[in-house]
Amino acid sequence: xxxxxxxxxxxxxxxxxxxxxxxxxxxxxxxxxxxxxxxxxxxxxxxxxxxxxxxxxxxxxxxxxxxxxxxxxxxxxxxxxxxxxxxxxxxxxxxxxxxxxxxxxxxxxxxxxxxxxxxxxxxxxxxxxxxxxxxxxxxxxxxxxxxxxxxxxxxxxxxxxxxxxxxxxxxxxxxxxxxxxxxxxxxxxxxxxxxxxxxxxxxxxxxxxxxxxxxxxxxxxxxxxxxxxxxxxxxxxx
Numbered sequence: 001x002x003x004x005x006x007x008x009x010x011x012x013x014x015x016x017x018x019x020x021x022x023x024x025x026x027x028x029x030x031x032x033x034x035x036x037x038x039x040x041x042x043x044x045x046x047x048x049x050x051x052x053x054x055x056x057x058x059x060x061x062x063x064x065x066x067x068x069x070x071x072x073x074x075x076x077x078x079x080x081x082x083x084x085x086x087x088x089x090x091x092x093x094x095x096x097x098x099x100x101x102x103x104x105x106x107x108x109x110x111x112x113x114x115x116x117x118x119x120x121x122x123x124x125x126x127x128x129x130x131x132x133x134x135x136x137x138x139x140x141x142x143x144x145x146x147x148x149x150x151x152x153x154x155x156x157x158x159x160x161x162x163x164x165x166x167x168x169x170x171x172x173x174x175x176x177x178x179x180x181x182x183x184x185x186x187x188x189x190x191x192x193x194x195x196x197x198x199x200x201x202x203x204x205x206x207x208x209x210x211x212x213x214x215x216x217x218x219x220x221x222x223x224x225x226x227x228x229x230x231x232x233x234x235x236x237x238x
Contacts, residue, residue, distance in 0.1 A: 014064055016193040019057045023170075024222050026050035027163035048155055050163040054170045055118045058111055061174060062087035064193050068201040069094065085112055092181055095202060099181045106148070107176050110169040113146045121155070164226050171228055178232045186234045193233075 027050045033043045062084035069091070071079060079090060085108065089101040102108060129141040143153040149165050152158060178189045192199045219235050222228040229236060 010198070011196050012198055013196070014060070014194060016057065016060045016064060019053050019060055021218060023050050023053035023057060023163075023167060024219060026053065027160070027167060028221060030160040030163055043160070044156075044158070047158045047160060047163055051151075051158060051166050052118070052121060054163070054166040055114045057170055058114065058173070059084045059118070061193060062091070064199070065091040065201075068192050068199040070200055083115060085115065088177060092177070096182060101181070105176075107169075107173040110148050111173045113148045113151075114166065114169060117146070117151060120153070127153075164228075167222065168226070168228055171230055171232075175229060175232045186232065189232050190234070 026046050030043050030046045030050060033046070035043060063080075066076075066079055066087050079087070082090065085103075092099060092101050103112070127143060129143050131139045131141050133139050141154075143157075145152050149162075149169055151162055151165065178184050184192075191197075192201070216233070216235050219228075219230055223230070223235065
């Protein structure tokens with residue numbers, strides 16, 4: 001920590017960077033584990049963790065945006081109860097009222113779909129489906145898949161490829177939302193999502209400073225192998 005950091009009265013802890021790296025690195029690990037030698041099922045635990053961290057990344061980003069508005073009291077409590085897609089919509093309307101939060105576009109349809117996965121995961125309920133014979137000696141229950149991303153509804157059916165699909169959907173939305181709709185520059189976005197100082201919109205729009213992710217090189221593999229674009233954070237496809 002720098003001397004300037006020690007002089008601050010408050011440190012603002014944001015979880016965005018941790019969630020981002022956990023989602024990405026856990027995805028790397030799911031691809032690197034040899035499925036045939038994974039006797040303990042570590043791969044499946046890592047897959048679930050990566051997917052949930054990617055979805056929580058959206059929730060964290062929405063909360064960082066709302067925090068930067070400086071709301072307080074009961075109004076803040078009311079806004080805080082909104083689902084994260086609605087938080088993004090509310091935030092956008094404060095600065096770009098003429099820009100439509102197009103719920104019909106692919107990026108938003110995907111994050112709404114991811115929210116249903118998040119809700120099902122954190123509020124687990126017993127579900128039932130009829131068992132169907134799929135071979136002479138095997139039966140299964142098919143719980144279906146999501147429409148946009150083709151993610152199985154049953155977490156037992158999640159695979160490594162699904163971690164990449166969710167990461168792509170999450171970051172595609174964040175790119176479009178912050179860069180195209182909010183029209184923020186990368187430094188402003190990093191200040192809102194990553195900085196340890198108070199972020200107050202609109203004061204920090206265009207504010208200069210050394211904001212950025214600490215281990216941006218860690219994202220290289222996701223960029224080169226999977227084509228995931230983190231340009232809202234300054235990490236672009238080559």
